[in-house]
């Protein structure tokens with residue numbers, strides 16, 4: 001097992017890239033900390049109850065809580081698998097926790113998209129609450145409006161995708177997560193791709209550097 005970390009702002013498309021690559025190659029496994037947390041909130045687990053308020057504000061949930069979820073996934077992952085880690089680590093403290101697990105990080109890919117593009121992307125974002133597939137009303141529409149192509153569930157707008165919360169999440173990204181670029185660059189692990197080429201080319205670019 002090894003790990004490829006996807007770095008990028010909310011709305012950079014890293015989740016879309018990871019989901020696409022994982023659907024094409026059974027040795028790739030997409031692990032999204034946001035999806036794990038939203039699952040815990042929906043189930044009402046103790047971790048979910050604690051995380052809910054932070055998430056709705058666009059703040060980061062406590063490191064220990066999210067790190068434990070990722071450690072659980074790492075512990076149950078065996079064999080010839082590359083984990084596409086999406087949304088974790090989100091700050092240097094989490095990167096250090098990941099390092100201490102000893103899990104091998106193969107590379108860290110920054111999906112680079114300007115903030116102006118991000119705001120527009122998130123405004124059109126739609127998500128399947130059931131199978132977690134992501135869509136965009138213009139850039140990646142489902143075949144039938146409002147309905148998931150993969151499982152038929154009704155698509156939703158994520159609670160934290162409203163414009164005010166998006167602004168806060170971008171501030172958090174620049175303050176907390178962007179320092180990871182230098183952190184991983186210093187370790188010689190960082191690669192960058194232009195995340196504004198459209199879903200298919202973004203995924204191909206990612207695959208070629210990961």
Ligand code: AMP
Nearest residue numbers: 033034054055059060061066087088090
């Ligand atoms: P995402 O789906 O990655 O945009 O995550 C949605 C929300 O979940 C974030 O705005 C945070 O509140 C929370 N979250 C996801 N991953 C992490 C993490 N690694 N550390 C702290 N909070 C996280």
